[in-house]
Amino acid sequence: PPARFGKLYRDELKHSKQITVFLNCNVTNIKTDETGENVIAVEAKTLEGNNHIFYADHFVLATGGIENARLLLLSNDVQKRGLGNDNDLVGRYFMDHPRLLIGSVRFADKWKYNRLYDMKYNYHHRFVAANGTCIAGQLALSRKVQEEEGILNGRICFFSFFPGENSNAVSALLRYKQAITKKNKHDFKAIKDMFSILTNPFDVSSYVATRFVRPRFLITDTKIQVLIEQQPDFDNRVSLSKEIDSLGLHRVKVTWKPGEMEKRTFDKTLQVLATQLKQHKLVEKIDIGEKLEDAEWPSSLQGTWHHMGTTRMHQSPKHGVVDSNCKVYGISNLFVAGSSVFTTSGPNFPTITLTALAARLSDHLSLLCRKKPELINSGTNSK
Numbered sequence: 493p494p495a496r497f498g499k500l501y502r503d504e505l506k507h508s509k510q511i512t513v514f515l516n517c518n519v520t521n522i523k524t525d526e527t528g529e530n531v532i533a534v535e536a537k538t539l540e541g542n543n544h545i546f547y548a549d550h551f552v553l554a555t556g557g558i559e560n561a562r563l564l565l566l567s568n569d570v571q572k573r574g575l576g577n578d579n580d581l582v583g584r585y586f587m588d589h590p591r592l593l594i595g596s597v598r599f600a601d602k603w604k605y606n607r608l609y610d611m612k613y614n615y616h617h618r619f620v621a622a623n624g625t626c627i628a629g630q631l632a633l634s635r636k637v638q639e640e641e642g643i644l645n646g647r648i649c650f651f652s653f654f655p656g657e658n659s660n661a662v663s664a665l666l667r668y669k670q671a672i673t674k675k676n677k678h679d680f681k682a683i684k685d686m687f688s689i690l691t692n693p694f695d696v697s698s699y700v701a702t703r704f705v706r707p708r709f710l711i712t713d714t715k716i717q718v719l720i721e722q723q724p725d726f727d728n729r730v731s732l733s734k735e736i737d738s739l740g741l742h743r744v745k746v747t748w749k750p751g752e753m754e755k756r757t758f759d760k761t762l763q764v765l766a767t768q769l770k771q772h773k774l775v776e777k778i779d780i781g782e783k784l785e786d787a788e789w790p791s792s793l794q795g796t797w798h799h800m801g802t803t804r805m806h807q808s809p810k811h812g813v814v815d816s817n818c819k820v821y822g823i824s825n826l827f828v829a830g831s832s833v834f835t836t837s838g839p840n841f842p843t844i845t846l847t848a849l850a851a852r853l854s855d856h857l858s859l860l861c862r863k864k865p866e867l868i869n870s871g872t873n874s875k
Contacts, residue, residue, distance in 0.1 A: 522567035554829040557799025576820040583730035588795035645839040646720035654702035661692035
């Protein structure tokens with residue numbers, strides 16, 4: 493199940509003798525000495541205007557694939573291009589997992605009720621549980637096919653739709669939910685959305701009922717969902733914009749443009765899928781949509797909120813921001829944790845890899861502190 497660290501480990505963190513957690517405290521600058529080669533403190537600020545300075549011997553930047561790059565670029569008191577950015581690599585090679593919901597599938601009778609490869613049931617439904625643990629199934633092309641076709645990696649699953657799901661009333665209902673839970677108020681209009689909900693009770697009630705029960709016989713359509721690896725591209729990047737946020741810092745500008753290789757990967761992946769499903773008589777009908785290569789990207793193209801690559805790892809500072817120990821090149825005591833250090837993205841599930849790298853970095857820092865016990869001292873000043 494989802495692991496929400498703030499809920500699962502709050503008490504453990506609160507009573508830890510080794511860890512102190514500061515909430516609602518936003519880092520605004522990573523401060524170095526005059527050489528720019530050693531971090532001496534991080535400056536932070538609350539939205540209420542309280543300033544803080546945190547001192548330590550080692551610092552780990554772990555704020556995500558976009559914010560990691562942003563903080564390095566913002567910290568330009570000594571190194572004018574930003575920390576670790578001598579070779580203009582901080583923020584470069586930004587990657588996400590391009591995602592399309594495309595085509596349509598009608599499964600053969602024997603496979604109509606299979607839930608394992610359906611996103612409506614993946615991870616969180618008792619029908620796809622093994623010994624009490626909810627699981628998911630995805631399809632992928634073999635490595636041999638990828639190499640023969642010269643394409644990137646990808647993952648395929650299916651996405652079933654139930655009555656009322658694509659209606660304006662249900663969209664309004666979801667906007668209300670997002671607004672009430674304070675997750676998102678984008679495009680939310682209280683009166684207009686409520687009118688849509690009240691005047692379309694059938695769509696709303698059908699969606700609510702099937703949202704929890706999800707009977708397979710009520711499925712109105714099944715689409716194909718494909719996520720693919722993105723080819724690293726120097727011009728896809730996170731940079732600073734001229735817009736200023738409430739802390740007085742430059743907001744980010746994100747440039748993300750999947751290319752022709754990604755289009756070819758989508759096309760070939762869908763072609764092989766359709767051929768295999770027909771060959772094994774798993775479908776009565778399958779439509780994989782229009783060919784993407786040499787055409788404009790469809791408006792339905794999305795990312796997957798997997799932000800990667802902006803402080804990439806490499807054995808040479810000419811091609812990467814951090815070394816194999818996730819230490820920023822040119823700075824003795826600044827490290828980066830998270831998927832921003834990825835050199836390539838793989839097709840999906842970056843959390844497993846970034847967690848493994850974080851644990852590995854933790855071991856590395858622990859070893860440094862055992863060699864030099866005085867390095868574990870740290871402190872904070874408020875002003």
